[in-house]
Amino acid sequence: MEWFEQAQAAEQRRDWDAAIALVSAHAECYSIDPHRHDSHLWHVDLLARADRLSELTERALTDVHARRRLNTSLRERGMEAALRNRAKDGDRGALYVLVRLLCETSRTQEAHRAVQDFGPDDQYAHQIVARFRSPSGGAQ
Incomplete structure (x- = not known):
């Protein structure tokens, strides 16, 4: 698998363009292979690590893996406003990432407000906040 070793080498030297080109030629979402x-x-991970957020955002419209990786990348970069916008636009994954981020940084009231604003009927989002409000669940 020559392309695989070449892609790994490109990734190790942070030659994102080469790594992405090599890997994308062999990538297929939900392939039986x-x-x-x-x-x-x-490929999705390489896009995130290469800071190709616009390409990742475009793929996230139809690709759940890209959407998850994008939301994680936004959190890692401290891009809370972008997560809020994605949650506002109906991305439940972005809402969950945002709520966890707010709760983990002792902002459970903000997290509760985000759930009320972007997913008032989303039981899972409410559960995330409730876990952090409970005595054993983390910050109060």
Whole structure:
């Protein structure tokens, strides 16, 4: 698998363009071939690590893996406003990431407000906040 070793080497030297080009040629979301699916996940991760957030955002419209990786990347970069916008636009994953971020930084009231604003009927979002409000669940 020559392309695989080349992609790994490109990734190690942070040559994102080369790594992305090599991996994307072998990537297929939900492929019955597990290697193609793994390559898809690798491709999405490379896009995030290369700071290609606009490309990741475009893919996130139809690709759940890109959407998850984008939301994680936004959190890692401290892009809370972008998470809020995605939650406002109906991305439940972004809402959950935002709520966890707010709760983990001792802002449970803000987290509760975000749930009320963006997912008032979303039981899972309410559960995240409730876990942090409970004595054993984390910050109060």
